[in-house]
Amino acid sequence: MLAAMSTSPTPTSSPGESPSRERGDACPGSLRLHRADDGALARVRIPGGVLSIRQADVLREAARELGDGELHLTSRGNVQLRGLGQECGGRLAELLGGAGLLPSWRHERIRNVVASPLSGLDGRGRSDVRPWLTALDELLCGSDKAAGLSGRFLFALDDGRGDVDALGADVTLLGRSDGSALLRVGTAGADLRVSAVDAPRAALLAAETFLDVAREAGAWRVTELPLSSEELLEMTGTALRAAGVDTARVEHETPATGAQEPGYGLVGARGTSGPAALCAGVPLGRLTGTQWESLTRAGGEVRLTPWRSVVVTGVAREEAAARLAEWGTAGLVVGPDSAWTGVGACIGRPGCAKSLADVRGDAEAVVTAGEPGTARLPVHWSGCERRCGHPKGTWVDVVAVPGGHEVSRVRGDVRGGPVTVHGSPSDLAAAVTAARRTCS
Structure with a gap:
C-alpha cells in the first residue's frame, strides 16, 4: 500500500493568469499526500458530503x-486530515478502505461531487438528488476514461433550490418539478434536458466529452478549455444522442428558491x-475529535456541506433542543446570530509555508472583537494571493500582505479597490x- 502513496506540492498560479499544466495534476488525495509545514495532508473525497x-x-x-486529531472541512464538503506522518500511508489506506x-484507488481523487445537503429533508427542492449521487459515484468509479479527470474537476447535484x-461546477445536474433534469456544462447559456433516470449517465458522458478536448489542451477544468462552454455543450449533446440518451436544448431555468447555505439549527x-x-x-471548518463525536452520535447520518457546516439527520425530535445546546456549548454555530456566521479562512501559518500570517488567529481575533448579526457578507481570510478555499458570489476578501492585510469586496469576477491595514x-x-456591512 505504501507504494501507492506519494507527497508532492500543489502547483500554483497568480490571480488572473492561466494555470500552468506543465506537470501532472498534484491535487492531494487519500493515497497521494501533500507535504505541508505541519506534516502530510490527506484529502478524503466524500461525494455529496454523505x-x-x-x-x-x-x-x-x-x-x-x-x-493532529482534528478534522478539517473543505469548500467541497470533503475532509482533510492534517499533521500526518510521512509513513502513515498503509495504515490510512487500510482504515479508509475498510x-x-x-471504492476505487484509481478514481479516489476524481470523486468530487457536491450535492444539495438538505435535499429530501425540508421540502424546498424540486427533486431528491440522493439516487443521482449514488448512481453517479458508481459510474465514475466504473469508468476507465473518467480516471483521467483532474482532482479539481467538480460535479454538482442541485435539487432545484439553486x-x-x-x-461554479464543471458539470451540474439541476432537478426540475416535472421529474426531469437539466444538464449544465460550465458557463453555457443553455442546458440539456434529460430524464431523471438518464441524469447520472449524462453527467458522466459530459465529463468524458470534456476529456476528449482537455487532453490535447492540457486543461483540468471546463473554464480552461480553448473552446467555449456552448461548444462543449453541443459536443456533449452529440455524445448523449449517440449513447441513446434523449435530450432537448432549453434556456437556463431559474432555481426554485435561490437558497444558499443551510440555516443553522x-x-x-x-x-x-x-x-x-x-x-x-x-468555525473555520476545524473540528476536534470531541466535537466530531458529538455530531455523529446525535443521529443516523452526517452530511458535510460546501459551506463548512454539518447536517445531522435522524435526530429524535424530543432531543433536538438539547443537542443544539450541547453543540453550542462545544463551540459550534447553532443559530444565525453567531459572530462566526459566514467566516472562512485558509490554513495559514504555521500549516502553510506560503502563508504570510496566522490568518485563522487573525480571523478569530476579529470575530471575538466584533458584534453578532445576520446582515453581513461572507468573509474569507487568506494567507497569500492564492486565496485557497474562497467562496463564490459576493464576499469580503482579506489577504495577508507584508506587514498587514488587504481588505476588498468581491462580486463575481469584479474586485473592488482594496483597503490596506498595517499593524493595528x-x-x-x-x-x-x-x-x-457594505451590502449595496
Missing part, C-alpha cells in the same frame, strides 16, 4: 491515530412528527466589519 456513522467514526480514528471510503448550482418545519435534521456551523488589530477589525 457519511454513515461508521465512516465518520473511522475518519475520527484516522485523525486521532495518524494526524470503511468504504476508497444552492450548489451557484458553486432545526432543518424543516417545526411541530412536525418524526425524526429531525439539525445543522451546525463549524483594531483598525483591521473595523475595516473588515465595514466591508461586510
